[in-house]
Amino acid sequence: MRACFLISRYSFIYFFISLPMLQINDVNMGITMIKARAHSNIALVKYWGKKNIALNTPAVGSISLCLEALYTETGVLFDPLLEKDELLLNGRPATEKERSRVSSFLDIIRREAGSRQAARVESVNNFPTAAGLASSASAFAALALAASRAAGLELSGQELSILARMGSGSAARSLFGGFVEMHRGRREDGRDAWAEPLYPADYWPLQVIIAITSEVQKKTGSTDGMELSRRTSPYYRAWVDSSEDDLAAMRAALAEKDFQKLAEVSEFSCLKMHALAMASNPGLIYWSAATLELLHWVRTLREQGTPVFFTIDAGPQLKIICPPSYSSAIVDQLSGHPAVERTIVSALGPDARVLGA
Ligand code: DP6
Numbered sequence: 001m002r003a004c005f006l007i008s009r010y011s012f013i014y015f016f017i018s019l020p021m022l023q024i025n026d027v028n029m030g031i032t033m034i035k036a037r038a039h040s041n042i043a044l045v046k047y048w049g050k051k052n053i054a055l056n057t058p059a060v061g062s063i064s065l066c067l068e069a070l071y072t073e074t075g076v077l078f079d080p081l082l083e084k085d086e087l088l089l090n091g092r093p094a095t096e097k098e099r100s101r102v103s104s105f106l107d108i109i110r111r112e113a114g115s116r117q118a119a120r121v122e123s124v125n126n127f128p129t130a131a132g133l134a135s136s137a138s139a140f141a142a143l144a145l146a147a148s149r150a151a152g153l154e155l156s157g158q159e160l161s162i163l164a165r166m167g168s169g170s171a172a173r174s175l176f177g178g179f180v181e182m183h184r185g186r187r188e189d190g191r192d193a194w195a196e197p198l199y200p201a202d203y204w205p206l207q208v209i210i211a212i213t214s215e216v217q218k219k220t221g222s223t224d225g226m227e228l229s230r231r232t233s234p235y236y237r238a239w240v241d242s243s244e245d246d247l248a249a250m251r252a253a254l255a256e257k258d259f260q261k262l263a264e265v266s267e268f269s270c271l272k273m274h275a276l277a278m279a280s281n282p283g284l285i286y287w288s289a290a291t292l293e294l295l296h297w298v299r300t301l302r303e304q305g306t307p308v309f310f311t312i313d314a315g316p317q318l319k320i321i322c323p324p325s326y327s328s329a330i331v332d333q334l335s336g337h338p339a340v341e342r343t344i345v346s347a348l349g350p351d352a353r354v355l356g357a
Contacts, residue, residue, distance in 0.1 A: 033077040033120070034150040038141035038174045038352035040070035040133070042208065042311060042319050044266040045250045046273040047169050047182060048226045049240060055190035056166050059230070060243035062182045063250045064173045065321070066201065067208060069346030072138035073355065074123040076150040082118035089123055105140065105167045106147055113151035121147070127344065133210065133317065136222075140167030141174035141352050149354055160352075161194040170222075177201050177350035179254055181247070201348035204257050207327040209320040210344040211334055213290035222314045225277060225284050232281040239276045246272075259323070263302065263309035266321070270311045277314075288316040290339035297337070306330070 041064040049059035085103040087094040094102070106119055121143065125135050144164040148155050155163065157175060165172035173180045176197040185193030220228070230236055246269050253261035277284040287295075291312060298310045298320055308322040308330060322330060327345060334340050 032150075033075040033122070034146050035073060035075040035355040036142045036146035036149070036352060037071050037073045037355055038138045038145065038171075039177070039349035040067045040072075040127075040135070040138040041065060041170065041173050041180065042067065042313065043170065043173075043269075044262070044311060044321075045243070045246045045269045046313075048222075048273045048276060049230050049236065050169070050226060051184065051193075052188070052190065053227070055193075056169055057190040057193045058165075058169050058182065058184045059240050061184045061247050062170075062173070063198070063247060063254075064170070064180050064182070065206065065208065066174070066177045066180060066349040067346040068201070068349035069344055070125075070127045070133065070138065071349070072123060072125050072135060072142045074121065074139070074142035074146045076143070076146040077120045078115065078117040078150055079120055080117050082120060085118045085121065087121045087123070090125060101167075102143065105143060108163065108166060109147050109151050109153065112148075113153055115151060119147065119150070133212075133315075136168035137170035137174040140164050140171030143167060144171070145175070145352050145354060158194050158196070161196070162191065165190075165193060165195075175352045178203060178348055181251075184243075197351075198251070199254060201350060204254070205324055206321055206348060207324045208346045208348075209322070209327060209331055209334065210346070211294055211318045211320060211337075211339075212341045212343065213288055213294070213316050213318070213339055219286055219315055220284055225280075225286075225314055228282075228284065229276050229280045233276050233279045235276045235279050239272060242272070259307045262321075263307070266311050267309055274312065284314075286314050286316060287312065291316045291318055293339050294318045294337070301330070 043062045043064045045063040047058050047060060047062035051057040051059045085106055087099045087102050089098060102121055110116060123139060127133055141164045144160050161172045161175050164175055173182050173195040176195060178201040179198040180195050181198050182195040183193060246265060249265045253265055295310055295318060298308055301308050306326055308320060311319045320330060331343050331345060334343055
């Protein structure tokens, strides 16, 4: 039997997706809050640009690392007594904008499960959202897992990744631990745009140091930023056309455990993404003076022989990657740096999982 799946982030657009027979488990609905944990991730080969906004399919593939230290835990309870979805974020009622984004996402799951019940959703990040660290990846991955289970759906990793993608593109990668590749897919319906694990966390135990700069800027979010780049940046076509080469180079660096190559490809993809963003109109500048200062600091360290490189997402924080044996010396040096407010150190993290199951 084929299930009818609703695929849209913000509007009701139906399309058919081949899924195995899905079960509706009435026992779970309205009785137990199902909780799931998903870890955040950072892309080494970046996702920037969408092929289809309604389906939230990426214009380019991406490769990421899962972060053990940063995660979201989300509980979902479908409750027949609720009139509309309720959302608590870090213990406080969410804004209407946040609630309706989650509600649209839950509509996809309700459609699939054949349910009209509203849900209570409680989501907690173990990291400060105010520090400007991305939380949509871990948030939508945890929500996809908890809400689908709470609705009685048993989805495969691939199906969960497609579902999470509709909440946020980077969330498709947060279902899996270690090194993960997101495929941009070719199909118009987005059924082949999903992430899969490349290598588990212990394959190459790197560490990530997040340098939180004192200046947390108000920024254009990724969703709006990448659309602006698609519409206005003269570099957009070149970005999309060169993405497959970056992915191939990254796969090779990982297969060979070649740190130098890993550093080169990661910094190339990161700087290319930011050049694309800066060349949008109006230009998107996610860096602060501290970001630029730290970027040079990391490069100098590498020139002096330390295996280390940086990556930067849609904000001013620098993420620094190195083998574990170099991490504490780097953190010590960063702690005294005037541009750094504090650091978070993370090993590579595991798959998303249902808690208490
Ligand atoms: C710079 O996944 O947040 O972090 O799909 O619109 O929710 P939406 O975008 P999002 O974009 C992440 C952009 C990035 C690079 C990356 O993680 O690959």
